[in-house]
Every structure is written in C-alpha cells, then in structure tokens.
Amino acid sequence: MKRIDSTPKNDGFRMPAEYEPQSRVYMLWPERPDNWRDGGKPAQKSFAAVAKAISQFVPVTMGVNQAQYQNARAILDPSIQVVEMSSNDSWIRDCGPTFVKNDATGEIRGVDWEFNAWGGLVDGLYFPWDQDALVAQKVCELAGVDSYKTEGFVLEGGSIHVDGEGTVLTTEMCLLSEGRNPDLSRDEIERILADYLNISKVIWVKDGIDPEETNGHIDDVACFVAPGEVACIYTDDPEDPFYSVAQESYAFLCEQTDAKGRKLKVHKLCMPKKPVTIKGDFAIDSVEGTLPREDGEICIASYMNFLITTGGVIVPQYGDENDALAVEQIQAMFPNHKAVGVMTREVVYGGGNIHCITQQQPA
Amino acid sequence: MKRIDSTPKNDGFRMPAEYEPQSRVYMLWPERPDNWRDGGKPAQKSFAAVAKAISQFVPVTMGVNQAQYQNARAILDPSIQVVEMSSNDSWIRDCGPTFVKNDATGEIRGVDWEFNAWGGLVDGLYFPWDQDALVAQKVCELAGVDSYKTEGFVLEGGSIHVDGEGTVLTTEMCLLSEGRNPDLSRDEIERILADYLNISKVIWVKDGIDPEETNGHIDDVACFVAPGEVACIYTDDPEDPFYSVAQESYAFLCEQTDAKGRKLKVHKLCMPKKPVTIKGDFAIDSVEGTLPREDGEICIASYMNFLITTGGVIVPQYGDENDALAVEQIQAMFPNHKAVGVMTREVVYGGGNIHCITQQQPA
Numbered sequence: 001m002k003r004i005d006s007t008p009k010n011d012g013f014r015m016p017a018e019y020e021p022q023s024r025v026y027m028l029w030p031e032r033p034d035n036w037r038d039g040g041k042p043a044q045k046s047f048a049a050v051a052k053a054i055s056q057f058v059p060v061t062m063g064v065n066q067a068q069y070q071n072a073r074a075i076l077d078p079s080i081q082v083v084e085m086s087s088n089d090s091w092i093r094d095c096g097p098t099f100v101k102n103d104a105t106g107e108i109r110g111v112d113w114e115f116n117a118w119g120g121l122v123d124g125l126y127f128p129w130d131q132d133a134l135v136a137q138k139v140c141e142l143a144g145v146d147s148y149k150t151e152g153f154v155l156e157g158g159s160i161h162v163d164g165e166g167t168v169l170t171t172e173m174c175l176l177s178e179g180r181n182p183d184l185s186r187d188e189i190e191r192i193l194a195d196y197l198n199i200s201k202v203i204w205v206k207d208g209i210d211p212e213e214t215n216g217h218i219d220d221v222a223c224f225v226a227p228g229e230v231a232c233i234y235t236d237d238p239e240d241p242f243y244s245v246a247q248e249s250y251a252f253l254c255e256q257t258d259a260k261g262r263k264l265k266v267h268k269l270c271m272p273k274k275p276v277t278i279k280g281d282f283a284i285d286s287v288e289g290t291l292p293r294e295d296g297e298i299c300i301a302s303y304m305n306f307l308i309t310t311g312g313v314i315v316p317q318y319g320d321e322n323d324a325l326a327v328e329q330i331q332a333m334f335p336n337h338k339a340v341g342v343m344t345r346e347v348v349y350g351g352g353n354i355h356c357i358t359q360q361q362p363a
Numbered sequence: 364m365k366r367i368d369s370t371p372k373n374d375g376f377r378m379p380a381e382y383e384p385q386s387r388v389y390m391l392w393p394e395r396p397d398n399w400r401d402g403g404k405p406a407q408k409s410f411a412a413v414a415k416a417i418s419q420f421v422p423v424t425m426g427v428n429q430a431q432y433q434n435a436r437a438i439l440d441p442s443i444q445v446v447e448m449s450s451n452d453s454w455i456r457d458c459g460p461t462f463v464k465n466d467a468t469g470e471i472r473g474v475d476w477e478f479n480a481w482g483g484l485v486d487g488l489y490f491p492w493d494q495d496a497l498v499a500q501k502v503c504e505l506a507g508v509d510s511y512k513t514e515g516f517v518l519e520g521g522s523i524h525v526d527g528e529g530t531v532l533t534t535e536m537c538l539l540s541e542g543r544n545p546d547l548s549r550d551e552i553e554r555i556l557a558d559y560l561n562i563s564k565v566i567w568v569k570d571g572i573d574p575e576e577t578n579g580h581i582d583d584v585a586c587f588v589a590p591g592e593v594a595c596i597y598t599d600d601p602e603d604p605f606y607s608v609a610q611e612s613y614a615f616l617c618e619q620t621d622a623k624g625r626k627l628k629v630h631k632l633c634m635p636k637k638p639v640t641i642k643g644d645f646a647i648d649s650v651e652g653t654l655p656r657e658d659g660e661i662c663i664a665s666y667m668n669f670l671i672t673t674g675g676v677i678v679p680q681y682g683d684e685n686d687a688l689a690v691e692q693i694q695a696m697f698p699n700h701k702a703v704g705v706m707t708r709e710v711v712y713g714g715g716n717i718h719c720i721t722q723q724q725p726a
Contacts, residue, residue, distance in 0.1 A: 002441040066429065066449045069497060073504075078365040082504050084447045086429045134432060141436075141445050142505075 002146040004109065007195040013100035013109055014198035017164030017224055018308040019334075021363035025054050025309060026139050028090040028357070029064040029072045034287040035089060035126075036350050037278075044075055046346040047090070050314060050354055052077045053342045057312035058360075061142065063087065063135070085138050086131040091352055093219070094118070094156035095129075096359035097136040097147060100198070108362060110147035111196050112136035113155040118214050119179025120154070125213065125351075126290055143361055153192050154180045158217040158356055160197070163224040166259030168199045173207045173216030180215075201259035205249050209233075209242040210300040210351075213291070219355045220302040221249050225267060225333045228258060233304050234268035241275055241298055267333050269303055272320035276301035278349050293349060305353035306330060308337070309360060316353045317341040365509040367472065370558040376463035376472055377561035380527030380587055381671040382697075384726035388417050388672060389502050391453040391720070392427040392435045397650040398452060398489075399713050400641075407438055409709040410453070413677060413717055415440045416705045420675035421723075424505065426450065426498070448501050449494040454715055456582070457481070457519035458492075459722035460499040460510060463561070471725060473510035474559050475499035476518040481577050482542025483517070488576065488714075489653055506724055516555050517543045521580040521719055523560070526587040529622030531562045536570045536579030543578075564622035568612050572596075572605040573663040573714075576654070582718045583665040584612050588630060588696045591621060596667050597631035604638055604661055630696050632666055635683035639664035641712050656712060668716035669693060671700070672723060679716045680704040 008014065029047065030036050036043040051060045055077060063085025064072040073082045087095065097110030113136065117129035140147040161169040174180070175189055184192070190202050208216020222232040232253050233246045240246070253266045276299045284293050303326035306315045313334050317323045323341060331339035347353050371377065392410065393399050399406040414423045418440060426448025427435040436445045450458065460473030476499065480492035503510040524532040537543070538552055547555070553565050571579020585595040595616050596609045603609070616629045639662045647656050666689035669678045676697050680686045686704060694702035710716050 001444065066494070069501070073500070078509075081364065081507060084449060084501060086447060131429070137436070138432070138447055144444060 001141050001144065004146050004148050006148070008100040008109065008111065008148060009195045009198040011102065012104060013102045014164070015098055015100050015162050016362045017162055018360060019224070019226065020164055022058050022310045022360045023363040024059050024061060024143070024361045025307070026092055026096055026359045026361070027051055027060060027062050028085065028087045028092045028135065029062055029068055030090040030350060031065060031068050032089055034285040034290045035293070037282040037284050037293060042346040043350055044072070046344050047357065048075050048077070049342050050344065050347070050357065051080050053314050053340050054307065054309055054312070054358065055079050057309045063092070063138070083142060085135065087135055088117070088126060088129050088132045091356050092135060092359045093158045093356045095132040095135045096139050096157060098157050098197070099361050101362050108143070108145045110136060110140035110143070110145055112140065112147045112149045114150055114153055115156065116154050116179065118156065119177065122179035123215070124179060139359070148196065150192070150196060156214065156217065157359060158214060158219040161218055161223040162197055162199060163227050163258060165227050166200045167203060168193055168197055168201070169203045169205065169218055169222060169224065169230065171205045171208045171216045171218050171221065173211060174214060174218070177215040199259065203256050205252060207245050207248070209245050209302060213300060213351050220300060220304050221245065222253060223304065228262040229265045229267065231267045231269045231304065231333055233271055233302055235271045240271055242271060242302070246271065267329070269329055270322045270325050271303070272301050272318050273322045274320060276318045276320065276345065276348060291351070299348045300351065301348045302353070303330070305355040307354045307358045307360070308334070310363070311337055313337045313339045314354050315339055315341045316344045316348070318345055318348070319343065364504050364507065367509050367511050369511070371463040371472065371474065371511060372558045372561040374465065375467060376465045377527070378461055378463050378525045379725045380525055381723060382587070382589065383527055385421050385673045385723045386726040387422050387424060387506070387724045388670070389455055389459055389722045389724070390414055390423060390425050391448065391450045391455045391498065392425055392431055393453040393713060394428060394431050395452055397648040397653045398656070400645040400647050400656060405709040406713055407435070409707050410720065411438050411440070412705050413707065413710070413720065414443050416677050416703050417670065417672055417675070417721065418442050420672045426455070426501070446505065448498065450498055451480070451489060451492050451495045454719050455498060455722045456521045456719045458495040458498045459502050459520060461520050462724050464725050471506070471508045473499060473503035473506070473508055475503065475510045475512045477513055477516055478519065479517050479542065481519065482540065485542035486578070487542060502722070511559065513555065513559060519577065519580065520722060521577060521582040524581055524586040525560055525562060526590050526621060528590050529563045530566060531556055531560055531564070532566045532568065532581055532585060532587065532593065534568045534571045534579045534581050534584065536574060537577060540578040562622065566619050568615060570608050570611070572608050572665060576663060576714050583663060583667050584608065585616060586667060591625040592628045592630065594630045594632045594667065594696055596634055596665055598634045603634055605634060605665070609634065630692070632692055633685045633688050634666070635664050635681050636685045637683060639681045639683065639708065639711060654714070662711045663714065664711045665716070666693070668718040670717045670721045670723070671697070673726070674700055676700045676702045677717050678702055678704045679707045679711070681708055681711065682706065
C-alpha cells in the first residue's frame, strides 16, 4: 500500500465518529512483564474477553508479537483473527492508525501519526517504542488501505474524539504537553488537526485524569455519543480522586458549541463509587523507567473508556458498586446499541481500558 | 480461525489445480545471510520482481520478518500487501498451507502439513524451523479460513501437483525419503494424500533433480498444465546434469493414466542450454550445517518451477540461451494465459525458484 503525500482534508477524507458504521476492530496482545502483572497472564484473559465481546458486533483482528502467537491463538475465541504484529505494548488506540473516509467514493485511508510513547524522552512511558511506531502502517497494510504520515507531528488516538461533523474534542494537558509538539503553537496544532481529521472546530477541555501516564487523554473524560451530544465523567463526591477534573470538564462542556453551532447536550457518566486500587499479591518485572504497579495504588479507572462499535458499546467494569449504573447510563445514551459490560480491572492495572486497547476501522 | 478435526475429503473439500482461478498469492521475504548471498540483497530484488509480475494478475501478500519490514515495504511495489510474518527462510510453497475448496459452498480451508525443513534431523536443511512451522497457520488466519493439521505427517507443497480431478503427481525420492515419514508405508501415504487432497490416484515419478536439497520435489520435474496434460522437463543432451532424470521422467509419464483413466498427454519443457552456475564474488555467512553456495557450483535450475496464476504463468529466466524457448513452450501449453519471464538467477542461487517461493489461494 502507498504513502500519500497530501492531507485527508485536501483529498476529501474525514475521520468518522466512533458511532458511525465499522467494518473491523484491531487490538494488540499484552505481554510485557514490566507493565502487566504476573507475566501478563491475567491481562491476556481480559483482552480475550474484550475481543470476544466486540466480536459479537464486528470482526476483530488481534496483532501479536512472535513469541506469544501460539498462546494468543489458543486463548482467543476462534472467531478472532490472529496475526503477527510486533509492538512494545498493547495500546493500539494510541499507536494504531486513525482511519479516515471519503464519503463520495467510500474509500478508507489511514493517518499514521508520529508516536513517541506518550512523551518521548521528555516524559514518555517506556523506551524504545520502535515497534509501536510501525503498528499504524502495518494495520493499514492489513486493511489494504493507503496512508498519510504526519512527519514530526506527534498524536495518539486516545487524545481525540470527533463527532464526524467537523468537531474534535481534546485536552490542553495532552496536546499542549512538552513531550508532544513543543515547537507548535495551539493555532498550528489546530491547523494540523483540521488537515488530518478534516474538522473545523477544536473543543479544548483543560485536563485529563492521568497527568502521569497519557498526560490526560480525553478518552477517560468525555466523548461524543451523537452529533451535538457528549458524555462526560461526573461525580458529586469531593473525595473522588478525579472530582475536580470531572466537575470542571462537565461545567466547561455544558457551555460549548460544536462546529455546526449546536450547543452541546452533556450526559453525565458516573465514576466508580470507591477508588479502584491494585489488589493482591503479584509481581511486575523491575525495569528502570517504567511506572511501578503496586498493591493499593489508585488506578485511572473511568467508565468513559468504552468502545462504541456497530450495534454495541463495550463498557469497562471494575467490580464496583456503580458498575451497573454505568452500563445503564451508557445504554440510555445509545438507544440503538446494546451496552455490554466486561470486567477489565486487569486492563486498568496496566494503565488503560477498553478504548485504549482498540482501534476501529470504518465501514 | 478454527482447527478442524476431520479431513478435507470427509468434509467435501479438494485441492484445486494451480490452473483453477485464484484470489491471492502469498510469498515470504528472503533474508537469511547463510543461504542468500550478500545479505540477501540481490535475492530481495528478485523476489520483488516476481511479486510485481504476479501482481499484474492477482493480489500478492508478502510476509516479512520483523527486522526486514521497513526494507521490504520500501523495495516492494506499493500494490503488494506487506505483513509481518516470521519465518526461518522464504519457501512458502513448502511451509505454507495447501488450500482446499468445497465446490458446493465455495468455502476455502487450509491444510497445515507438518514441516521439518526437508528432512528434519535426518537430512533437513537447517535448524530450527520453528517459525516456518507456524507459517501455514498464520497464512490461514490472514486469509480468514479454518484449517486442518496433519499431526505428524510431513509434507511440503512443492512435492505435489494435482489436476483438481482426482490425481496427484509426486516423487518417490521425496515422499518415501527417510527424513519425512519413515514409519509410513507407500500405501499409508497414499491414503493420507487421498484424505487431505481428496484424490484417488497417485502418480509416482521416481526421482527429482535435487536429491541433496528437497530430496527431489516434483515441482522441478513435472506439473499438470490441464486435466489429462502434464509438462515434463526434457533434454537430449547427455551432458546435461539432469539428463537421466529428465529422460526417465518423460518416458514414465508418457505411459501413465490419470484418476479419470485418461492417458496423459506430455509436453516437453526444455532445460537451460548450459548448466546454470553460481557466479561472481560474493559472501555467504558460514554457519555449520547449511549448504554452502560457492562460485562455480551447478544450480538446480529448471524452467519447470513456474507459477500458474489466474491469467498468467510466471516463468524463471536464467540469462541462458534457452530462456526464450522455455517461455515459448510454456506459452503454447497455456493458450489462455500470458507467459511472463522473470530473471530469477538469485532465487535459484538460494535453492529454489518461482514455484517454491509462492503459494496460491483459490478463488
């Protein structure tokens, strides 16, 4: 497949919203023992459960490092396509391509953003990230689509959400961080987003809930659920570790209008009742520079990190009192989808959740 | 995708002939420096030329080891799909799946034969072959088809040719060799071929032309070109290194009938006028146990090692006086195909040719 030396906007392509029809969802298999506890075995079961839940709605492809190929094939449901694909870790939302679509021709292409492990040598989460950096191109080859490379412009898929009608939602904490594109102004970043997503308005939420990890990706805070409508995390509990970000984001979004001039309707999405903490007796390889995962540590657990797919919404569950409420609230936002909860404590222990470990290809 | 615990014959599947319609051709990228001269760089150019020639007729997928991914993507024509796939070397005819088809439903499945590098610990060509052994399953996953595993039964795709109407052509030298299935009798092997290819007659040519390498694969000696018709290598020159095998095979095939009782029509295919020898000043890594490739060494160069694909036949060329004659003879055998010559001296230096480095998926 080819690299296209142009921009999606120039060629009449736009990024569809996640709630538009999809043809496939891609994932990457977790294994690194310095991030996933107990050699990644508990996480692998969770990823398999997520893949199976998605595969009720659309086909799923799992990319796996060479050494884990047979194990992944054995654990995953036979309906999942298992392909070899090297990665440094399993966050395909962030290292995978952002697919764009030309509505006139139906053609799909990929945007292959520069990936630097959430901050590169400034505050990135691991080194090297050489294999992650090739994932977007490899997914485009598998999908049989040409791609655009944003030479030098760093972005992760988890830091943006679009409505498919000209608006992108992101955070200042992430996109203006020192480890991404420190030489670009806010205006320059807006222009690049306009060129590659074909949007005309950027809504800048201030902060995310994980400054130390992704520098505050939007996909733990808010997302579009329909044109003119967003969901936002919300809690009244001042003891909640994410209380202030939730309150501020909700209040901010209630005042915003989208690219078409609509004032946003904002749906509240609950947080876990009690902070989700890492539990149990387990082992993580000690490697200099990676984030420790310790017993009792508070996890970045948001119900917002769901995946919308064709006919279904796959929702994180933590074994928390609010699990059912979260599914119920999300079901109410998506009357034409089936909201399905999947227990993903093991995914959150590794630093993300269902949205972070999936990447959808539009139909 | 699933493993099917049955046999193709039992489920109504048969191996189509190579001249039946195809949907895709798979290849593997060459790199090992103890087999391919000068770090595989000349061979990589040849493989790219073969891939491009095939892609005029059907889509081509190239499987590439992790470290060579970017280089392969840069060298190959953009129309070629490049996917990550580990292998020990690049002979996908032999380690890849044999595809079978159910004519009633149109469903395709794969047969994943046991692979042991052409003789395992008896007289195999390298160790280990662990990644080659996974190629068939990985290709089936890419193709999205279920597969059969012939637990314990060793076979390479280059050791069989079928007419799609009940007949398989093979050699005693290979299938009865000590390094394949020494505990199985000829009758037992025939029964397994019947089960997995859905054939009712085996035509046993005695010898191949490369006893030291593949133990005499049929695909350097003869193949079906149509139901009831085979091509066979032929030379009148007693100085030709493959004179006696060519003479004996031709005489033998002229006396054979196929599964439908038709006496075979045998087309003569010329050999290179002069033995093809390895030429030039080059380097191959010295590794114990691999075959040396030395200046002046006679290569196993047969024009028979062509690939039939939909609408085209891709024919090896050596820079020999008989190159044009070979293309002309093959063109005459395939009046509805376009015979295309590709210079593949570098492929033959590594021990095979176009048929050995390709595997077709039926439409």
